[in-house]
Amino acid sequence: MNVNQLTLSGIIKRVSNLQSPAGIPHWKIMLEHQSQRYEADLLRNVYVQIQVVLSGERFTSIAKNLKVGTEIHVEGFIALQTGRNGVNRTVIHADNVELKT
Numbered sequence: 001m002n003v004n005q006l007t008l009s010g011i012i013k014r015v016s017n018l019q020s021p022a023g024i025p026h027w028k029i030m031l032e033h034q035s036q037r038y039e040a041d042l043l044r045n046v047y048v049q050i051q052v053v054l055s056g057e058r059f060t061s062i063a064k065n066l067k068v069g070t071e072i073h074v075e076g077f078i079a080l081q082t083g084r085n086g087v088n089r090t091v092i093h094a095d096n097v098e099l100k101t
Contacts, residue, residue, distance in 0.1 A: 004077040027054040071100040
């Protein structure tokens with residue numbers, strides 16, 4: 001069995017919402033993560049910006065509180081998304097989102 005599970009926390013840099021042709025609500029978040037991790041016994045700075053996609057009615061209540069500058073914790077899986085311009089990028093599809101206060 002292949003495992004595809006990711007947990008990441010960070011600050012919301014951008015939020016947008018849309019609805020699919022099938023009527024499913026989606027929210028797109030640009031998440032900025034900064035931390036320090038040990039690698040080969042050396043401390044390194046880690047920085048990443050990655051898009052997080054929340055899909056479905058179950059995220060409607062939390063989506064009202066998704067604002068730029070809010071810290072969140074995301075659990076989900078990663079997938080390749082091809083943009084209209086043909087450029088591929090990795091995104092997180094959220095299974096669970098928690099707001100940090």
